[in-house]
Amino acid sequence: DLVTGKRIGIGLASDGLYRLPIRVATALLTAIQTDKRREDCLQSFMYWHERFGHLPFGILKHLFPDLCSSFDVSSISCDVCQFAKHVRASYPLSSSCANEAFSLIHSDVWGPSGIHTHQGFQYFITFIDDFSRATFIYLLKDRSEVPRIIETFILLVHTQYGANVKTFRSDNAREYMCRPVEEFLRQRGIVHETSCSYTPPQNGVAERKNRQLLNVTRALLFQRNLPKHYWGDAVLTSAYLINRMPSRVLNGRTPHSLLPGSRPPFPLPPRVFGCVCFIHDHSPNVKKLDPRSIKGVFVGYSPTQKGYKCIDPITGRAYVTRDVTFLEHASYFGANPLQGEQSVGREEYSQRQELQFIDFLDYKKTESLNTVDVPEKEERGDNSIEKEGPQLFGQFYSRRGTRTEVMTCDARSTSNPNATPSLDEPSPTEETVETHDEIEKKNDDLPIALRKGVRSCTQHPIGNFVSYSRLGKDYKCFVSTLSLAVIPRTVAEAQSDSKWADAMKEEIDALRRNLTWEVVKIPEAAHLVGSKWVYTIKYKPDGSVERYKAQLVAKGFSQKYGIDYLETFAPVAKMKTVRVVISLAVMKEWKMYQLDVKNAFLNGDLEEEVYMHMPPGYEEPEMCCKLKKALYGFKQSPRAWFERLRRVMIRHGYKQGNGDHTLFVKKKESKVTLLLVYVDDMIVTGDDEEEIIKLKGLLATEFDLKDLGKL
Incomplete structure (x- = not known):
């Protein structure tokens, strides 16, 4: 039995056949019938699985126990379920821990916060010791400060705790993977471990610590209604408190107690963050009858001084002192009616800022607000705005008077x-x-x-402000002639005018000279792409007509992928590359030249077999155009043009840039020549004037080139 692996019976070979006893033959038939029933049950089971929207096999087994009696549900699988319901692998809890302090450091950067602190910080970086789970936190203004902060922290560990960091673990953020960080860690002999891309659980210690810090930070801000820009002081205080609280991971011990040479956890009695405090004024300018204290807000503990950190919200000045009286039950900022938002005291803002935020703060009448004068008619109306009423905004705006045809x-x-x-x-x-x-x-x-x-x-x-009288004489003539020339809307209308008929013939002759197509019979089952004429008028600066232009373009929207075109991508010069080339030319005092290729897309060679209807007005029965070169309107025209240009440049010794494929470089001894392409516009520069002249001649022989002179 191929399914169970059991032997059904033994047959003896006789005259080229295996002769089975009746007992063995009966067992074989039974096994075949069992296999057939198993396949039927499995097929029916999978049908119900699909009918019920790919219900899990365990639930389906509970609904149809009879169907599952002949096979094992755990042995079947569904590819659709894997594609539709695939989830990431779960991460088991890790019980491993470092054996000594600071041998393994976890780190992560949080931010941007979206709201700057008073000092301009919007990020913070955390360093967590795997042994003690002590958290060290630094506020950042920008991610570029990370390398300097890492060096500062590792030197702090070595100097203050007499320990050496052996392993540094972080994610793959570019501030950790930059060269200064890698070189510093390598010189110190520190192994830098990083998590896999898009796998933050591998840096789970730092990620969970960030969550704990933010949970405590939000609680500190909400408990006394502090504005959000105090988050920097709140997160520093959160780390200070967490390091001194018992941890379940440490079996009830505190991170601070496990640090080498730890001191008393609280040099000062803890206070309620964000409460009202009165700071003794030590200023020598205080007069005898002046107040002896300043009302402020308690915002944390100083890491380098034995004092409380307080801030005066009016002046923004920070104080670190022991001479403080706390009102821990009181809040400096009023309660906020909006859930999740905090109210901001009005004394923190100037008069101009009060006008901007008055509708969010107190909704009270203020004498400093100005109003725009309301017309007399609206003041006398029943629905006029009362100036004595409560003012919700900085200014009143009224509708302007009715505009009539007659202006005063x-x-x-x-x-x-x-x-x-x-x-x-x-x-x-x-x-x-x-x-x-x-x-x-x-x-x-x-x-x-x-x-x-x-x-x-x-x-x-x-x-x-805008009128014809302000136009120059020549330009006024030019504008007036624009409405005189009529652009035809149909081919028949164009052919009835000799000027447009000649323009169409000139375009057809140019395409034939360029060997753009060959006229063939329409192949069987061929897909034909349409075409149309586009008519434009070219004017001289004085407003007179320079020439009438008719251009044949393909109807690219009628192309079918896989039949008329395959790849369509064509590189375009990056703006960074353009700026670098221009900066280099200015610094090296190179001359820059601008070139333009006329009808650039007509120079591209088509790799696909494309058939097009005969141009409108030049139809031939049962004939079509088999295109050899691209036309404007084809989806692959930009790609075909750039490929043709690339082959020409490579053939004449130029190398294509790796960072930007539109940049071509040629080095000759100690001199260099650069060519940068943006569709059909080119910039040529370098210190090899002879090669630049040679390059212009080369491009002029390959394409219809227009030299626009120095850039």
């Missing part, structure tokens, strides 16, 4: 005293000047839709 002289003069009237706008006369009251009386008889008019968001109508 006053309105014109106030909107723009130097405005020049448009050619199409008549100058105001005495008959058109009306008072505001007369206009309102006329508007009262109009329907409401006309009386309300159109809302305007500007006090400076564009008609008062």
Whole structure:
């Protein structure tokens, strides 16, 4: 039995056949029937698995126990379930721990916070000793400070605790993988262990410590309604307290007690973070009748001084002193009605900031707020805004008066005293000047839709600033001729005009000279791509017509992937590369030249077999164009053009850049020549003038090149 592996019976060979006894044959038939029943049950089981939306096999076995009696559910699998429900492997709890302090350090960077502290910090970095689980934390303004902080911490461990860091564990963030960090750790003989990409559980000690720190930090901020920009002091205080609290991981011991040469945990009695405190004023300028203390907020403990750290929110000045009186039950900042947000005291903001945040702070009337004058009509109306009412915002804004077709002289003069009237706008006369009251009386008889008019968001109508009278004489002629030339909309309309017919013939002749296609019979089952004509008019600077241009473009949207095109990607010069090349040329005093390739996409050779309908107006029955080169509009045209240019440059000794494939470099002795390509525009620079002239000639022979001179 191939399934169970049991032997059914033994047959003796006779005349080229195996003769089985009746007993063995019966057992064999039974085994075959059992296999058939097992396959049927398994197939039915999988059908129900799919009908129920790929229900787990364990639940399905509970629903259909009879189906599962003939096979083992654990031996089957479903690929669809693996694709749809695959999860990451679980990480078992690790019981391993370092044998001595600071032999293994876990580290992680948190941030950005989104809110800067008073000192401008928005990140913090943690260092956790695996043996004692003591946490060391540093505030950062930018991630670039990480290498310096790592050196500072390792020197601190060596000097203060007489220990050497043996292993440093972090994630794969670039601030940890940079060269200064790697060189420093290598010189110290420290092994740098990193987690796998997108696998933060492998750095779980640091990740969980960050979560614990933030949990305590939020609690400290919320308990006394501190603003969020105090998070830096709160997270430092969180680390200070956590290091002195018993830990389940350490069997009830504190991290501080396991550090070498540990001192008393609390040199000062702990106080409630964020409570009101009164700081004794030691200033020599205090007069005899002046207050002897300053009201502030308690924000933590100093790591280098035996004193409490307090802040005066009004001035932002920090104090470290023992001469403090605490009101631990009181909060400096008022309770906030918004859940999860903290109220900010008004004394922290200037008058300008109060105007900005008044709708979020206290909703009270203030005398410092200004209002915009409301028109008399709105002041007399029933729905007018009462100035004595509570002010929720810094200013009141009212709708402007109704704009009518007739503008008063006053309105014109106030909107723009130097405005020049448009050619199409008549100058105001005495008959058109009306008072505001007369206009309102006329508007009262109009329907409401006309009386309300159109809302305007500007006090400076564009008609008062932009007009034909401001144009130069030549440009005014140019603008006026734009409406005279008519661009045809159809091929028949273009062929009826000799100018456009000649332009179309010129385009067809150019494509034929370029050997863009060959005319063949339409192959069977061939997919034909369409084409269309695009007509434009080129003007001279004086406004006269330079030439009429007709361009044949392909209808790329009708192409089918895998038939008419495969790859379409074409590299484009990166802006960083452009800036580097320009900076290098300026620093080395190289000359830069700009080149432009005319009809660049027409130079690309097609690798696919593409058939196109005959151009409109030049159709031939049962014939089509088998394209050899690309046309504008094809999806692969940019790729074909760049590939042709790449082959030309490589053939003449240029090397393609690795970081940017659009950069071509040629070194000749001690001189260098650079060519940077952005679609059909090129920048040529270097210190080899002879090679630059040679390169221009080379490109001119390969393509229709236009030299735009020095850049």
